[in-house]
């Protein structure tokens with residue numbers, strides 16, 4: 054299923070056809086051109102040949118059914134992951150990939166071991182959301198929010214990501230509110246500055262994972278390009294411009310960034326900012342050990358005691374290779 058090919062195929066048709074097709078594919082979630090009966094039979098037959106609607110994927114369900122992970126095979130044979138997280142509140146969140154592999158080299162990340170294979174197109178990103186929309190529609194449910202936190206650094210594919218955001222937000226297509234869309238970056242300053250200028254109020258998340266430059270450098274090579282001071286200055290500018298709360302993601306890794314002094318240092322770093330911290334338990338991929346549950350709780354309490362709003366991210370899909378890139382890297386091997 055390639056949305057750009059479909060648009061190209063409809064170029065010679067009257068304008069209302071595009072509207073009809075958008076409704077059929079993104080609202081009615083039809084996966085067979087023959088069922089789009091508002092279109093003339095001849096056009097349906099042509100589209101069935103030139104623009105197939107299938108989305109080839111292997112599907113993995115966690116035992117508790119809270120997580121569904123898919124390995125999508127793209128037209129050139131490469132594979133990417135996407136995850137559906139079914140929250141107890143009833144909200145369904147899809148975590149999408151933006152690159153095949155990633156060149157950023159974070160040392161805790163399975164995707165990083167692939168390097169950059171290529172960037173995804175917006176059609177390939179929306180196919181990930183469409184796959185889960187179709188799946189959920191069988192239970193009369195829908196995708197409620199999107200996080201750009203899958204394989205790849207989204208700001209390395211900035212224009213495509215923003216095109217995708219507009220498609221997700223389009224009332225004639227997915228109609229997902231900008232407030233329910235979050236983009237997570239490892240800290241590419243130019244991307245944060247550009248996002249501050251966008252008219253759509255999407256959320257910004259920063260993968261921080263360290264309370265000082267030395268710790269951050271151990272986990273994230275980008276810390277050698279930009280210091281925390283530079284990152285915080287740009288984030289202050291973003292908050293001043295948008296008045297939107299920034300989410301700092303902090304992956305807890307035993308012995309590296311989870312000591313009491315790190316929690317206190319982090320609280321000082323973020324004090325007074327319009328922000329919150331989301332603590333993430335590490336899904337072990339071989340190199341590091343995860344902080345214990347008690348350790349995560351202790352870190353949370355210390356942050357809270359020091360005036361920082363904090364939550365702990367529920368661990369989704371540990372039994373189905375929950376960490377980003379684990380399935381795709383296994384598959385490519």
Ligand code: SF4
Pocket residue numbers: 155156157158159162163164165203204205206239
């Ligand atoms: S954590 Fe994100 S930015 Fe870092 S290597 Fe993995 S995918 Fe890339």
